[in-house]
Each structure stands twice: as C-alpha cells, then as structure tokens.
Amino acid sequence: MNEVIIATKNSGKAKEFIQMFESYGITVKTLIDYPELPDVEETGETFAENALLKAESAARLTGRPAIADDSGLVIDALDGRPGVYSARYAGIDKDDKANNRKVLKEMAEVVDDQRSARFKCVLAVSFPDDRESIIVEGDCEGRIAYEESGTNGFGYDPLFIPEGFDQTMAQLEPNMKNEISHRAKALRKLQVSLTELDGGMK
Ligand SMILES: O=P(O)(O)OP(=O)(O)OP(=O)(O)OC[C@H]1O[C@@H](n2cnc3c(O)ncnc32)[C@H](O)[C@@H]1O
Ligand SMILES: [Mg+2]
Numbered sequence: 001m002n003e004v005i006i007a008t009k010n011s012g013k014a015k016e017f018i019q020m021f022e023s024y025g026i027t028v029k030t031l032i033d034y035p036e037l038p039d040v041e042e043t044g045e046t047f048a049e050n051a052l053l054k055a056e057s058a059a060r061l062t063g064r065p066a067i068a069d070d071s072g073l074v075i076d077a078l079d080g081r082p083g084v085y086s087a088r089y090a091g092i093d094k095d096d097k098a099n100n101r102k103v104l105k106e107m108a109e110v111v112d113d114q115r116s117a118r119f120k121c122v123l124a125v126s127f128p129d130d131r132e133s134i135i136v137e138g139d140c141e142g143r144i145a146y147e148e149s150g151t152n153g154f155g156y157d158p159l160f161i162p163e164g165f166d167q168t169m170a171q172l173e174p175n176m177k178n179e180i181s182h183r184a185k186a187l188r189k190l191q192v193s194l195t196e197l198d199g200g201m202k
Pocket of ligand 1: 007008009010013042069070071072073086087094096099119153154155156157181183
C-alpha cells in the first residue's frame with residue numbers, strides 16, 4: 001500500500017494523518033481531494049458507529065480501502081459531553097471557537113481535581129470488497145484548562161492539557177502531539193491489524 005484514503009473533510013485531522021503516514025512512506029488522500037463525494041450524516045450513537053458509516057461510504061464510492069476517524073472530547077465533570085457531539089457541541093457544525101467557549105463556560109465552577117477528560121479516536125478501515133471492516137481506538141488522558149492557550153492543532157486542543165504536560169495540546173509541537181495523541185495511538189494499533197492483512201501497510 002503506498003496511498004491511503006482517509007475519509008475526512010477536517011483539515012486539522014488531514015494534516016496529522018499526512019504527517020503520521022509520512023514515516024511509512026504512504027501518501028494520504030482525503031475527501032478534500034474528492035469534493036464530489038456526498039457528506040455522510042453522522043447518525044451513530046457511538047464513535048465506532050460513526051467511523052464505520054464514514055469509512056464504508058468512502059470505500060463504496062471510491063472503490064478503494066478507506067480509513068475514517070471519528071473522535072471527540074469526553075469530560076468527566078460533564079457526564080462525558082461533548083463526546084460524539086464534539087464537532088457540533090455549540091450548535092453549528094465545526095465551529096471550534098464556539099465549542100471551546102461553551103466548554104469553558106460549563107467548566108467555570110469545576111475545581112482542579114475534577115477537570116479530568118480524554119480525547120478519544122476510533123478509526124475504521126472499510127474495503128470495497130467483502131472483507132470485514134477493522135476498528136481500533138486510542139485515548140489520550142488529560143485535563144481541561146481554565147482558558148484557551150496555543151495555536152497549533154485544531155478543535156479543543158487549546159483547552160486540553162495532556163497528562164504529563166503543563167501546556168495545552170495547542171502549545172505542543174505538532175510532532176509531539178502526533179506521538180502522544182489519541183489519533184497516534186489508534187493508528188499504531190491499526191498498523192498492527194493491517195500488517196496481518198495481505199500487503200500490510202508497507
Ligand atoms: O467527520 P470528519 O469529516 O472527519 O470531520 P469532523 O471535524 O466532523 O470530525 P468528527 O466528526 O470526528 O468530530 C470530531 C470533533 O472532535 C474534536 N476533535 C477530534 N480530534 C481532536 C483533536 O486531535 N484535537 C482537538 N479536537 C479534536 C474536534 O472538534 C472535531 O471537530
Ligand atoms: Mg464529522
């Protein structure tokens with residue numbers, strides 16, 4: 001495999017996948033390269049259901065294996081919200097600024113030791129033939145800051161302080177995020193699953 005399709009229209013995710021796959025010598029194409037493909041409605045109740053919906057649709061429509069990422073932020077003090085609704089938490093889809101403001105407001109009165117949270121990433125690989133889809137997941141533990149800091153990354157990165165750091169994900173170098181992130185952990189598991197398939201990832 002020297003090219004892979006990632007079924008995402010999120011440019012932040014796309015950039016990270018391009019960087020992470022570089023080390024395997026694999027070129028990444030995303031749905032940004034296939035503007036004619038229709039949007040998939042994320043009607044699932046779990047990250048896995050939504051990842052599968054996106055991967056199956058892309059594999060069917062492109063005729064090639066496709067990987068989809070469904071991910072989000074799970075905050076303990078908010079009973080797991082924003083969770084699967086992370087992209088549209090403040091109402092409008094993919095308004096990162098508004099989503100971050102809403103989370104900060106809801107977390108304003110929450111004390112230090114109750115600010116635990118994790119990023120979750122579920123990756124699904126689907127095939128255009130009758131091979132079964134593969135699902136893997138990765139978590140990144142951390143806590144919610146009191147204000148936004150940093151400009152790297154995307155989404156909730158300016159609010160999220162990963163375990164073992166005193167800076168937000170948006171203040172870390174992209175290479176560091178791509179070592180420790182939920183997405184990196186899921187991708188490492190996928191590498192293991194894919195090497196068991198014909199051809200593998202190399
Ligand atoms: O469905 P696609 O096209 O992949 O793009 P999306 O942005 O809609 O992606 P999701 O449905 O998986 O929603 C995930 C949301 O969770 C947040 N998120 C996911 N991974 C993140 C990360 O690494 N850093 C910060 N926020 C993240 C971000 O707000 C995303 O919009
Ligand atoms: Mg989405």
